[in-house]
Amino acid sequence: MQTNRSVLNVSQLSVDIEGRERRRILNEISFTLEADTVLGIIGQSGSGKTVLSRALVNWLRPPLRISGGSILFKGVDLATVNETAMQQLRGREIAYIGSDPANALDPTLPIGRQIAEKLMSVENDLARDAADRRVLQMLDAVRIPSSRQRFHEFPFQFSGGMMQRVMIVDALITNPAFLVADNITQPLDVTIAAQILRLLKELQRDFRTSTVFVSSALGVVAEIADRVIVLAHGEVVEQQGMHGLLDRPTHEYTRRLISEMPKIWGEEPLPTAVETPASETVLSVRDVSKTYSERDRNRFFVWNHIQAVRGVSFDVFRGENLGIIGESGCGKSTLSRLLGRVEAPDTGQIEFLGKDIAHMGRRQLLGLRKKFQLLLQDPFNAIPPHLTIGRTIAEPLYIQGGTSSVEVEKRVRATMIEVGLQEDLYDLLPVGLSAGQRQRVNIARAMVLDPELLILDETLSALDQVEQAKLIELFGDIQKRRGITYIYISHDLSLVRRVCNRIAVMYLGRVVELASNTDIFFNPQHPYTRALLSAVPAIEERRYLPETYLMEGEPPSPINIPAGCSFRSRCPLPIEICASVDPKLSATPSDGYAACHLITPIAQSTINS
Amino acid sequence: MFALNFLLRRIVQGIVIIGLVTLLIFTLLRVVPGDPVRIMLGPMVAPSVMEQVATELGLRDPIPVQFGRYMLQVMKGDLGHSFIRNAQGGSTGGSRGGETFDLQNRAKVSELIANTIPYSILLAALAILFTVLISFPLGFVAGVYSGKWPDRLSLYVSSVLVSLPNVWLGIVLILLLSAWGGILPAIGYNGPSYAILPALVLAIELAPVMIRSIAVSVANSLQENYVSVGEVRGIKRRRMITHHVLRNASIPLLNLFGIQVIGMLLGSLFVVEYIFNYPGVGLLMINAVFQRDFPIIQAIAMLSSAVLVCVNILVDLAATNIDRRLQY
């Protein structure tokens, strides 16, 4: 498969950041990109991988500067070539795709026009209609639905995944000799990212584009690369074939990287929660819905109804960890606001300890509120910068009232110790706290009220693996001590795999499957759960193959939800009834619940509807 | 469909705004001291005659009644008659006796405005042209070389310009270019060349705002991610600026133009026309204010707010056409 022709020869490449003092960002990087192959570059944030990918296309801006070495491409040294000659190569022979597709094009012009503009400016004698034709062909090649219409649409009308396809068209339309793909799947949801990755793989094969694929996720790189370079602190620590790297990593850093990769099907994790099957119900959610209305500016007196949460029901039992997973737009953040009673649902009940909090008044709620707390993702904006840490943590106690200030201080200090904050932070302002410490302050603030239920909405998402693991352990300890119940709301499958007893999978405002941890990962019933599992970037062998379960397409808009099963447009095995009858969440043979006609006898779901 | 919906909504909004402005001016005129009848009839007239004329003109009715009557009249397309000016165009005043004041032979406000407005339009158009000619190159260069010497130069120029009061500037220009230099005519109107000097004064007043805003919007647009991505996509920087940066920068500029520049222009027009004795709507307005000529003041206030509202609608319509995101 590999020819001996090399496309790009990088040797001893160094990049410095120039300022009052020089600092080296990349140190003497050397590698070769063979023709028609994909070279993966893996590195964590701060490893210099984005700088490297920009340096390869000579696109560094001051204060960054190439300070040594060479990048040979077709006999030209890109490291020293002048701007005019580089301009000739960029866009024509050398292409680059970044991680921010949403801001990559002029927001005020249709995407088709802009790609044609690029094509015409690199191929000078191309007529406009010929350029348009080629753009359309390429839009079809990346499977953008109704390409003719989308040609004339504007960047903001595209989802992240579709926009990334547009940028792939833009990069490959000139059939470049080499392509740098810099973290292109990073901002996307797993199923969408997996689609993009699959597409890029196909296109790379068809166009024979030599590709440098940069990513921080080993699982993603493993999916596409032939060879791989491991970058750490600006240096190449290891370089070898993809399979060799996974099987026989030679460098310590690579070994750690591989061992830190969360495993999904590997060893059976130990959910931190104590198994207390179906004991006491702490929270009972019944048929909860929430719709937002928004004016349709293209029609008179018309409001669009965005159905964010559509009839969700589940129970949470004392002492368990319930996971709620789903991709962006599935309604999980709205659901978390409803459960935390930041907002009231339009319909349905939320019973907490036997009382319906769905429509409870403010005053009544205040008393109950100390028993259930919502913790959000963002550890930075939630902490007031002008209050001492002790005061911030004490805030909920003051709001609740009825505690003497001596007692408040005692409880705050005790809670700080419990969540692993040094007590001497009590009188300090929050400046200079690390992300992990800030998240701990947030946790302490919630814990100080001694809640019985904690809702964690992407609370751990912004943290790195190590910090995340520490907090998971902390939550486990607190649970053992206090018998607390957790709801983890997250998009991260490996996280819920590690900590949750039961998991609910959401799609388009609904719970489509609810089952035990083991069943969700080893015996999922709903096609969407399988698609989700097939898309996880993993270095283990997959139990569900994307070829079987991952269809093209994106979720329908929550404004116009089609009749029948809302997953139908992406379902690999739809049957006739799916087009007309919306499946209800019903019991599966394996003791879980799923909303799919394949699982529940049709007669039953018709009766239910 | 969007445009229609948009226009309808904005026009209704606009009418409400114009109505409110008119009501405000209408009330203020009648609340602040200064009885127009006294000026109409002169100081020598007996109080009883004054009262009689005032009642005849409806000036003694409660303000809401007067306003209602006025609005009904306006809706029929009648802006009323001047209190002071007679139909022949001359201004009557207090020196005349009450007997010669002819209630029936007063000038129609609509005609007075129609006679003066072409001059004002000429002046305003010329002023905008000069403003663009001065501020566009300076602002554009400053924006593209943001932080470098052209940027600083344009900042100095606009700081100097902004500190010149228009009255003073007008007088200096009249002295320099007209009285001493003899290059341009200055006072009154006797052909389009008379509009050049006042337009220049207006342009110098408007230019600094425009220069700064052009510089800032161009510089901000250049910072956008798509501009640097454009380079790596293979689009030359020059083309990026002419085809994309300018387009994007025009949106904040249009807004500024619609609100601030037109507002400033309307305000300064009155003053500058007065300084140059230029026979436009502004001069008419200033004289009307001195003479408590309510119908003229009201009509011109209404007209000004209508201009402001219309320009704003047009500007927003243009902006939503340039950037479709504004339609959502």
Ligand code: SF4
């Ligand atoms: S109900 Fe039909 S369309 Fe929906 S997930 Fe099941 S099989 Fe697929």
